[in-house]
Amino acid sequence: MGFTPFFLVYGAKAILSTDLEYGSLRLQAYNEQSNHTAREDTLDQLEEAQDVALLYSAKYQQALRCYQAWRIRSRDLKVGDLVLRLRQSNRGRHKLTPPWEGSYIVVQVLKPGTYKLANEKGKILTNT
The missing domain is CATH 1.20.5 (Single alpha-helices involved in coiled-coils or other helix-helix interfaces)
Known part of the structure; x- marks a missing residue:
């Protein structure tokens, strides 16, 4: 065996x-x-x-x-509305800096939820 x-x-x-x-x-x-x-x-x-x-x-x-x-309300913006924009970069800012910047003006509505923004001087932002 x-x-x-x-x-x-x-x-x-x-x-x-x-x-x-x-x-x-x-x-x-x-x-x-x-x-x-x-x-x-x-x-x-x-x-x-x-x-x-x-x-x-x-x-x-x-x-x-x-x-x-259930608590989200859709909000359609019109041309001429004033809005704030979320900061794209936090470089050079500390943790207490507000996350929003601006007051920007809606210049054009491209589609619902997508807008062209301009600053107070009328310069259109490229990344909106």
């Missing part, structure tokens, strides 16, 4: 060479067909659990989006 290497797999038990030689109860009770159908059933249950988790995730994301958007 020589050495037989055993490879362990997570969740499976190794079969000893003596069990193979003498035919243990575990080997006698093993049925290839029932094992195959049990594995297919387990894979089906896994796919179903993944689908349910995906549905719960989508439902959660939708509820979160609705919760975050």
